[in-house]
Amino acid sequence: MDAVSGVVPSSAAVSARMSRQGSRDTAPEIAVRRLLHAAGLRYRVNMPVPGMPRRTIDIAFTKARVAIFLDGCFWHGCPQHATHPKANAAWWRTKLDKNMARDRETSEHLHKEGWTVLRFWEHEAPDAIALAVQEARRAVNGPDARPREHA
Template sequence: MTPSSPGVSARMSRQASKDTAVELAVRRLLHAAGLRYRVEYPVPGLPRRRIDVAFPRAKVAVLIDGCFWHGCPQHATRPKANAEWWRTKLERNMARDRETTERLLAAGWTVLRFWEHEAPEGVAVQVAAAVQRRRPERTRGKNK
């Protein structure tokens, strides 16, 4: 199956898949809070899959999903043109999201998924708290 028209295909291919406004806002807030992270970090064992914002030492993965592409229960829409093609495409996206989450959890990561419509400030607070909980204790310089 193919998209309904070359115009639709071209328009959809221009949609940002990384460095979206929400991702940038969250990253700015995390950086301002003193947290350092990796961007577009590879998902272990799953080629071509990336973690939007990763804290590898703490094993915290932050994924910010677009409402349309990932099936937000509040904001997802279903295109009427070429409906079957889009239904298949979006269901595949959601299945891939579940598989990615399962793989990361099995590898010992904390997985935090957020929707693009969530306030960056609230996302950053939740991420910072998770990183703090998972950060390895530093024992350097302490008597054992």
């Protein structure tokens, strides 16, 4: 049972399957990281969010304070691709709403700490994401910044 909503998952099997769903090193994350690395950029992966336990930044440029999140369409409520399970709909709505609220809270916290936060959907093209990340990093570091960054 979910302590907040008082609603239970539809079945133990569904709950077990969803808990095994990968949350790190997804195919989109790896594709973007490869492109950034090929461009000479160095970054941290799955870095803890400063001051927020149990939360991580997918790709972090610590010196430049740029945080990149690659959000899954289902788990983070993509307006284009999100689906709404019919079985146990109330439980899922509560769960997914909490995910989106946590995303907003994390982004707001990082902004207050002086970080630039970039969020992308898993369906976005990795090359377009990598380009946007490089541009944001240049904007923070200036146009003459060296391509390598060390944490």
